Amino acid sequence: MTPAVSEHLDPGELDRLHLWWRAANFLSAGQIYLMDNPLLREPLRPEHIKPRLLGHWGTTPGLNFVYAHLNRAIRLRDLAMMYVIGPGHGGPGLVAAAWLEGTYSEIYPDVAQDTEGLKRLVTQFSFPGGIPSHVAPETPGSIHEGGELGYSLSHAFGAVFDNPDLIVPCIIGDGEAETGPLATSWHSNKFLNPATDGAVLPILHLNGYKIANPAVLARIPDEELLNMLRGFGYEPYLVAGDEPAPMHHLFAATLDRCLDEIAAIQRRARREQSAQRPRWPMIVLRTPKGWTGPDTVDGKHVAGTWRAHQVPIKDPWHNPEHLWLLESWMRSYEPGELFEASGAPVRSIRANNPAGNRRMSASPHANGGHLLRALRLPDFRDYALEVEHPGATTGEATRELGRFLRDVLRLSENERNFRIFAPDENNSNRLGAVLEATSRAWTAEILPGDDSLAGDGRVMEVLSEHTCQGWLEGYLLTGRHGFYSCYEAFAHIVDSMVNQHAKWLKVAGQLAWRQPIASMNYLLTSHVWRQDHNGFSHQDPGFIDHVVNKKAEVVRVYLPPDANTLLSVVDHCLRSRDYINVVVAGKQPAPQYLDMESAVVHCTKGIGIWDWASSDGDGDPDVVMGCAGDVPTMETLAAVDLLLREFPDLRVRVVNVVDLMRLQDEREHPHGLSDAEFDSLFTRDRPVIFNYHGYPWLIHRLTYRRHNHENMHVRGYKEEGTTTTPFDMCVLNQIDRFNLAIDVIDRVPRLGPRAAYAREALKTKLIEHRHYVSTHGEDMPEIREWVWPGR
Numbered sequence: 001m002t003p004a005v006s007e008h009l010d011p012g013e014l015d016r017l018h019l020w021w022r023a024a025n026f027l028s029a030g031q032i033y034l035m036d037n038p039l040l041r042e043p044l045r046p047e048h049i050k051p052r053l054l055g056h057w058g059t060t061p062g063l064n065f066v067y068a069h070l071n072r073a074i075r076l077r078d079l080a081m082m083y084v085i086g087p088g089h090g091g092p093g094l095v096a097a098a099w100l101e102g103t104y105s106e107i108y109p110d111v112a113q114d115t116e117g118l119k120r121l122v123t124q125f126s127f128p129g130g131i132p133s134h135v136a137p138e139t140p141g142s143i144h145e146g147g148e149l150g151y152s153l154s155h156a157f158g159a160v161f162d163n164p165d166l167i168v169p170c171i172i173g174d175g176e177a178e179t180g181p182l183a184t185s186w187h188s189n190k191f192l193n194p195a196t197d198g199a200v201l202p203i204l205h206l207n208g209y210k211i212a213n214p215a216v217l218a219r220i221p222d223e224e225l226l227n228m229l230r231g232f233g234y235e236p237y238l239v240a241g242d243e244p245a246p247m248h249h250l251f252a253a254t255l256d257r258c259l260d261e262i263a264a265i266q267r268r269a270r271r272e273q274s275a276q277r278p279r280w281p282m283i284v285l286r287t288p289k290g291w292t293g294p295d296t297v298d299g300k301h302v303a304g305t306w307r308a309h310q311v312p313i314k315d316p317w318h319n320p321e322h323l324w325l326l327e328s329w330m331r332s333y334e335p336g337e338l339f340e341a342s343g344a345p346v347r348s349i350r351a352n353n354p355a356g357n358r359r360m361s362a363s364p365h366a367n368g369g370h371l372l373r374a375l376r377l378p379d380f381r382d383y384a385l386e387v388e389h390p391g392a393t394t395g396e397a398t399r400e401l402g403r404f405l406r407d408v409l410r411l412s413e414n415e416r417n418f419r420i421f422a423p424d425e426n427n428s429n430r431l432g433a434v435l436e437a438t439s440r441a442w443t444a445e446i447l448p449g450d451d452s453l454a455g456d457g458r459v460m461e462v463l464s465e466h467t468c469q470g471w472l473e474g475y476l477l478t479g480r481h482g483f484y485s486c487y488e489a490f491a492h493i494v495d496s497m498v499n500q501h502a503k504w505l506k507v508a509g510q511l512a513w514r515q516p517i518a519s520m521n522y523l524l525t526s527h528v529w530r531q532d533h534n535g536f537s538h539q540d541p542g543f544i545d546h547v548v549n550k551k552a553e554v555v556r557v558y559l560p561p562d563a564n565t566l567l568s569v570v571d572h573c574l575r576s577r578d579y580i581n582v583v584v585a586g587k588q589p590a591p592q593y594l595d596m597e598s599a600v601v602h603c604t605k606g607i608g609i610w611d612w613a614s615s616d617g618d619g620d621p622d623v624v625m626g627c628a629g630d631v632p633t634m635e636t637l638a639a640v641d642l643l644l645r646e647f648p649d650l651r652v653r654v655v656n657v658v659d660l661m662r663l664q665d666e667r668e669h670p671h672g673l674s675d676a677e678f679d680s681l682f683t684r685d686r687p688v689i690f691n692y693h694g695y696p697w698l699i700h701r702l703t704y705r706r707h708n709h710e711n712m713h714v715r716g717y718k719e720e721g722t723t724t725t726p727f728d729m730c731v732l733n734q735i736d737r738f739n740l741a742i743d744v745i746d747r748v749p750r751l752g753p754r755a756a757y758a759r760e761a762l763k764t765k766l767i768e769h770r771h772y773v774s775t776h777g778e779d780m781p782e783i784r785e786w787v788w789p790g791r
Helices: 011-033 060-077 091-100 103-107 115-124 152-160 180-190 222-231 244-271 320-331 364-370 397-410 432-436 465-477 488-508 543-548 563-575 596-605 630-646 675-682 697-703 726-732 737-747 754-776
Strands: 166-173 199-206 234-240 280-286 393-395 418-422 459-461 481-487 520-525 555-558 580-584 590-592 607-609 623-628 652-657 688-692 712-715
Touching: 011 060, 011 091, 011 115, 011 244, 011 320, 060 091, 060 166, 060 199, 060 244, 091 103, 091 115, 152 166, 152 180, 152 199, 152 465, 180 199, 180 465, 199 244, 222 234, 222 280, 234 244, 244 280, 364 465, 393 397, 397 418, 397 432, 397 520, 397 563, 418 465, 459 465, 465 481, 465 488, 465 520, 481 488, 481 563, 488 520, 488 543, 488 580, 520 563, 543 555, 543 580, 543 697, 555 563, 563 580, 563 596, 590 630, 596 607, 607 675, 623 630, 623 675, 623 737, 630 652, 630 688, 630 726, 630 737, 688 697, 688 737, 697 712, 712 737, 726 737, 726 754, 737 754
Parallel strands: 166 199, 199 280, 234 280, 418 459, 418 481, 481 520, 520 580, 555 580, 623 652, 623 688, 688 712
Antiparallel strands: 393 590, 607 652
16 A cells, blocks of 8 residues: 655755755766766866776666755654665666765775765776775675675564564565565564564665566566565555655655554564564565656666667767767756755755765675674583593583583573574584573464474574575674585585675675674584485585685684584584584584594594504504595594404504595685695505595595695596485495495505405495395494594
């Protein structure tokens, strides 16, 4: 529905709004086209135009329109707001807004509010050595990268969780609304607690087209669209038109009504303890694409069509008519009325700006490191599994971690500062202990028998990896801490989101004014080697490969072999800043190798010789057995056990890797080993059999510069899998103990003739295994009951 309105704004308010909007539109067009003469104080000439015209005009005027109105509301109501825009290519609009508000010049003093600063402002946009064409970390007030199509609404909700005073207007593009992540994130309102969280005001911006095709939601009847949004649980208000003055009145009235409703919802929840899920307001804004831009170019309609999407006038450099059109368009904003002789915005425009941190471009929430409080963490050593000697204890690593995370949640200092995110897998991932400290967040209907649901819960579960990722990113970027657990194979669903977050961290780390934020912490469990029951579709360790492609200063990968090393690693990750930490650990009962003191030392080094599993003493080994990952480590140790039973004089060195990036050259990664350190572990000339959790070629990629790379033989996942037994998964991919032992025999010549008989016996064992599992449906007793002998 649309509120009835005639003249909602007084003449002074209308004038301020319209002037501000005209100035933002003028500066936006200027950024796309100009590198000189920014205020058109002389006739426009080709040399004033950029040689490469880049940027997106079509969505920008609508974004500027909303921004102007939000500023009015902030001033009149003293609101804390942060602006999130899904059409991230509306970058010139947000840069223009930050400059008009003065924030841009405060952060970048050389882009001052004067004529010279304006020249720098327009020239730098989409220009070598300048700034991107989209919203980016360089843009003050932003947490949402221009490439993040589909994630705006989940970012907005993540930002307001545990931020009771914050309102995030979230502009959802009509093209963006067609994406799967956005479609699911509408349901975030079922997880928002009006008593303790802030509010999101979704604004669905319909301007009719994407790059070339019509937008789906812009081409369905209003009744169908509004019913869909009501079905998502919102109360939608429609604002549509193209005449500026009526649209200003209508949008201002609608925005005021929505803000009144938000305030009433929060008041009821906070004062009257209302537990009923509210119907939150939202706005559907229909405006022409390229609003206020050129109507026609070369005899073809532009404004209101797909042709306005990017650069509406293509060739002002060489086409005199295009140059005239561009100058006419930009002069239609009457820049002489917008800027003083110095180049600063006129007083009426400045009067529409909020003050200080109330400016959306200066919101501390959009530079969350300013608000970040360190987590208080219990001593992870208190959660240690007792390990009298390696392999003597069996435990479930992630279950022990769940006890630690439970107590992180229990500490009062962490209340409203830490949440756990899981796509409907928290208990499956053996983290169920956290529900002893809090519930799952849920404001939809609760039925008798439901498990741990409450409006104030801090475990965020929805069966959408995209939405969990988006919530967590919004939560971290606004200054809080989080932890994400996921089935390993399905972490790939958020590959693109991880890309964008990594790029954000990389660029933000180069900006002195961007403060460090808490790291993105992933626990990948239910991993490839224990997805034997779910089968081939659930068997994929490739998320590690994807993450390792990102910049070295951002990425960390850990493969703790047991519970105590997992506890040590996660404690480190929760304390870290500005990283993407990927931790891979199993949830099934497994051998435990290191007591807590040994685990801390091993994790601190990141890589090391396990002397208790080795037989080379102080001399050179015959073979180095490397391993990374819990199941590959177990199979490596079992192979060593087999070999030393058969060849007691064999000199074996076992090297376990927790921090995967230790394998890389120190010149390539901050955690990388020097060549001397690497050689001291793996030698310069002995065979290395490396048993790895994931795809084997990643180890080759990380070590290709090493002296002994030609002697490194890596075993890992080879895309062989099915529904089978745990050990059979290892055999299918040849990371099992029998194949490893055969590999050693084949590569250590001094074992001589006796090796032939041992090799035949191992081949026989593989045949016995195949027959046994196909007959009995489980692994052989000697496999199931194997323990490290504790030599």
